[in-house]
Amino acid sequence: MNKILDSIPTVPVAETMETIMDWLTSNLSALFSFIQNGGKNAMNFITDMLISIPPVIFILVIALIAFIATKRKFGLAIFAIVGLLFIYNQGLWEELMNTVTLVIFSSIIAIIIGIPLGILMSKSIVAENIIKPILDFMQTMPGFVYLIPAVAFFGIGVVPGVFASVIFALPPTVRFTNLGIRQVPRELVEAADSYGSTGWQKLIKVELPLAKSTMMAGINQTVLLSLSMVVIASMIGAPGLGREVLSALQRAQVGNGFVAGLSLVIFAIIVDRLTQSFNKK
Amino acid sequence: MTKIKVENVTKIFGKHINSALKLVEQKKNKTEILKQTGATIGVYDASFSVNEGEIFVIMGLSGSGKSTLVRLLNHLIEPTSGSIYIDGENISKMNKQQLRAIRREKMSMVFQNFGLFPQRTVLANTEYGLEVRGIPKEERTKKAEAALDNAGLLPYKDQLPSQLSGGMQQRVGLARALANDPDILLMDEAFSALDPLIRKDMQDELLDLQQKVRKTIIFITHDLNEALRIGDRIALMKDGKIIQIGTGEEILTNPANDYVRTFLEDVDRSKVLTVENAMIRPISVNVEIDGPKVALKRMREEEVSVLLAIDKNREFKGYITADDALEAAKRGEKNVDSILKTDMESVTPDMLIQDVLGIISESSIPLAVVKENKLVGVLIKGVVIQSLASDTEEVTSNE
Known part of the structure; x- marks a missing residue:
């Protein structure tokens, strides 16, 4: 039996994939290095700017935003002050700012790509049938795998980190945008149509406003997923809190690993609660 | 045309x-x-x-x-x-x-569940049709406000549809349709x-x-x-x-x-509707106690011209009219015996409306509803017809 199975030659999937990658890297290298350099400069600029803000002011501003966003409750604001002071106290402020930049960039790119894709998906069954399996693929593929093309295209550093994070964090925004628009009650869609709305008018005046809270839930997920890629992205040289976790792991420094991990958790909680409370308004 | x-x-x-x-x-x-x-x-x-x-x-x-x-x-x-x-x-x-x-x-459409956009105010909803036509803001607000004013809803223009009752929401739906002319x-x-x-x-x-x-x-x-x-x-x-x-x-x-x-x-609900569903509370005098003046006072209070007469056991005795009571009061009579009339038809609560329709349409006075000799209610022509109409609606809307 095995002989029959063995007589089938190995299908060259890996080789094909490599050929494609080789072709892409050699033919589009100019584009990739342009993105690499431009992205790196932009992100360094943002990080430098964040670092140049005095930590006290940064912490107070975040606390104020938290206070306003949670409708004048003190809980999140106090948590933000204590948590961010802790991170500063542990000497991880610069790493935190690097992580902030990474999360901001990958979330924004994921949202910019994700919302139009979600809209397309909600409007066309063909698009939905094509995009859905790709999203499933993106979500089930282990995050590490995205590091390989990222490195191939962009080398090491923060840009490939963002690239891998975007791929990993994109699906929820697409899915929830699609879901939100499809959930708009039929009668309201009919009302919009019956008054002679164009497709754009219907989308902007009726569908997107009604899908907003569902879409925000997806965006919240996207932000958190891109945050969870921080540690993985540090393996290809993305700076930030993830790098601290990684180096603690490599040197078996339990204490340092714990502090860096805890800082990430604090940051994640602040980001999560903030994005959620924006949705509640 | x-x-x-x-x-x-x-x-x-x-x-x-x-x-x-x-x-x-x-x-x-x-x-x-x-x-x-x-x-x-x-x-x-x-x-x-x-x-x-x-x-x-x-x-x-x-x-x-x-x-x-x-x-x-x-x-x-x-x-x-x-x-x-x-x-x-x-x-x-x-x-x-x-x-x-x-x-x-x-053409404009009005929907069963109103089809109002929940995130828009009443005014913004009313403007919708004009808005998608590209009519300038000032003009469309003027037209929408006029449509809301006609529906008596202008004071509510800044509220959200969810803050209004169903009937008011549908008035908004209608105003939105009419704003488009x-x-x-x-x-x-x-x-x-x-x-x-x-x-x-x-x-x-x-x-x-x-x-x-x-x-x-x-x-x-x-x-x-x-x-x-x-x-x-x-x-x-x-x-x-x-x-x-x-x-x-x-x-x-x-x-x-x-x-x-x-x-x-x-x-046709008259086939299943019974007298009990359509009768109302009787307004009565007690023949053993009340005199013509009490009867007249009660008629004035209740705004009726006929009172049903009962005894102290609530047994149905007959009826008296306002004209007769007035005469008796003028004559100074102390009780209503002399003006008591007994020619009123009586029906029982379990009879079908369909069966009493003939009686009630010919009779100029109400019908007494009597159960085991006791007066339990009264049937009035207007109320019977009204209950026929409204009950039919309830039944068909529950289809």
């Missing part, structure tokens, strides 16, 4: 539409076609025309295709075959822009989600409005009473087919077939 003309329109949902259409041409019925092809018939070979300024009611039970039919008129649903003419123009042949122009300028109003079960009393008010308002504005109104309902009340002409639908078109009078006196007849009979 003909405003809307529908010619042999058929709508088929599902797969195998072409083979189903052939079966329609062969006059096969809905269940046969479903069995053979798996396709569902929404509307089956419908033809009718609606005159300008007319209220045309399309009536049928759920699943009869009435909501599909009204959506064919503004092409929210595209017909599988047949043609629809608005002002002589075939809208089935129009491109998107032309169709949009028709929807923007000629369309020729044609499509009303899809517009009042069905409202409770019976509000519904009646809304029907009255619609009729008043129609006196003023003279729109062509297509009104969808499953409620025969509603159809009879507001429809100039009524089309009855069953299984996607139009069975009969005519004025309410024509349909009532000359039902086209057994289905229409049973439909009308089902709606």
